[in-house]
Amino acid sequence: MHIVDGALSNPVVIGGAVAAAGGIAMGLRSLDLDRIPTAGVLSASFFVASLIHVPIGPSSVHLILNGMAGLLLGWAAFPALFVGLLLQAVFFGFGGLTVLGINTLNIALPAVLAGLVFSRLIAHGSPLQGAIWGGVGGAFAIAATTGMVAFSLALSGDAFLPAAKLVFFAHIPVMAIEAILTGFAVLLARKVKPELFVKGAVA
Amino acid sequence: MAHVLGQHENTLVKAGAQRHGAINPLDPRMRIVMAVVFAVVTVAASSLTALCAALAVSLSLLAASRLPWRKTLKRMAMMDGFILFMLVLLPFSMPGDPMFTLWGFPASWQGFWKAVEIALTANAVILSLMVLVGTMEPVTLGHALHRLRCPEKLVHLLMFTIRYIEVLREEYLRLRAAMKVRGFRPATNWHTYRSFGYLVGMMLVRAIERSERILDAMKCRGFSGRMLLLQDFALTRKDFVFAAGLGALCAGLIILDLA
Structure with a gap:
């Protein structure tokens, strides 16, 4: 969900950039030297995960997995996802430059919220319970991201309102898929590496 | 985003690292700064003449860079499905002078021009970004951002991501190959x-x-x-000529927009 340059009004772009800078600063503060490699490798993993196409009916969707990023990274999801968006814009022409801030905010803020709310729930109980909470977290993050994208469009002008609504409803299947995949990913992680979620966010 | 990359295309290895063309010898720091300046000026512009001129500037940068035309333009035009959808919807959702009616829904000229304006801005900015910054080696981008006083931890994170994207992508392809061997079909x-x-x-x-x-x-x-930086950047006369030239073009865009 990359908004392009020129679509949003100036206050939205500037507000988004300021908020994203704040989030990135928070994230960098939470990263000490020992956690930089983990955050960096995870950031690369989420970049690669966004290349995975999952079939849905006759079409397919690509994964965003920002909920999972928030669960594993906490506030560090902000700089990690920002780096991914920057690389996508510069080397693949995806997204835009002045909208980097608002795009980061729309993807990373739901990630951080999902991490804050769900990471503790995922660590407790049986792996299946953890997986269900993981699924809820994954769905929440995508729903919030879509909602924020729609909201930033709607804030920029009433003319975007119909498109914004449609974007939100068109993404409901994506939310379901992200929820299922995040759930299974958490299930596997809980079984294979149980200590992963116990100490909370890795970085 | 995978549709941007072919099945066998490397993610970042083949990105950047342009060896020839007029853009490559320029200082990476200057290229980043000028790409940002150009983006801000273009996004601020609203008249169609100015935006067409901005796209023309991007296209001439592309010509100077000697990047492959077709591939680069294809990447430039690539947008999220929903953004395209929004652009198509704009004439119908924006009130104004009627252009035509489709199944009882009136389309307006105002909405149409707004959509054209957004498409021009988006393409001009992303093309200039890909030409000016995307032609660097990814690692050089990290070093240049460090020299531009980006937070050190953020640059570390960027460098790690650049380093491991290809490693992890290969791991992903290995796992997918293993699944395929076992008869997995999505x-x-x-x-x-x-x-x-x-x-x-x-x-x-x-x-x-x-x-x-x-x-x-x-x-x-x-x-x-x-951060141990292996590359030393030095501004030369070429860089100042480039900055002055692109700066003058940006000033021209502003004047064109106000006129």
């Missing part, structure tokens, strides 16, 4: 979603274990968090 069913979920989970677990090994290796070599 479809819309529970089995597919469970397999993809496990795939993602496995990739993340392996990534974290890999990062632990990386940290150990770095500590073993006395990593203290300081």
Whole structure:
């Protein structure tokens, strides 16, 4: 969900950039030297995960997995996802430059919220319970991201309102898929590496 | 975003690293700064003449860079499905003078021109970004951002991401190949979603274990968090000529927009 340059009004772009800078600063503060490699490798993993196409009916969707990023990274999801968006814009022409801030905010803020709310729930109980909470977290993050994208469009002008609504409803299947995949990913992680979620966010 | 990359195309390895063309010898720092200046000026412009001129500037930068035309323009035009959708919807959602009616829905000229305006801005900015910054080696981008006083930890994170994207992508392809060998064929069913979920989970677990090994290796070599930069950047006359030229064009765009 990359908004392009020129679509949003100036206050939205500037507000988004300021908020994203704040989030990135928070994230960098939470990263000490020992956690930089983990955050960096995870950031690369989420970049690669966004290349995975999952079939849905006759079409397919690509994964965003920002909920999972928030669960594993906490506030560090902000700089990690920002780096991914920057690389996508510069080397693949995806997204835009002045909208980097608002795009980061729309993807990373739901990630951080999902991490804050769900990471503790995922660590407790049986792996299946953890997986269900993981699924809820994954769905929440995508729903919030879509909602924020729609909201930033709607804030920029009433003319975007119909498109914004449609974007939100068109993404409901994506939310379901992200929820299922995040759930299974958490299930596997809980079984294979149980200590992963116990100490909370890795970085 | 995978549709941007072909099946066999490397993610970042082949990106950047342009060896010839007029853009390559320029200082990376200057290229980043000028790309930002150009983007801000273009986004601020609103008249169609100014935006067409901005796109013309981007196209001439592309010509100077000697990047392959077709591939670059294809990437430039690539947008999220929903943004395209929004552009198509704009004439119908914006009130104004009627242009035509489709199934009883009136389309307006105002909405149409707004959509054209957004498309021109988006393409002009992303093309200039790809030509000016995307032609660098990814690692050079990290060094240049560091020299431009980006937070050191953010640059570290960027460098790690650049380094490991290709490694992890190869791991992903290995896992996919293993699934294929066992007869996995993706479809819309529970089995597919469970397999993809496990795939993602496995990739993340392996990534974290890999990062632990990386940290150990770095500590073993006395990593203290300081950036050691192998490249020294120096501004030359060429860079100032380039900056002055592009700066003048940006000023011209502003004047064109106000006129």
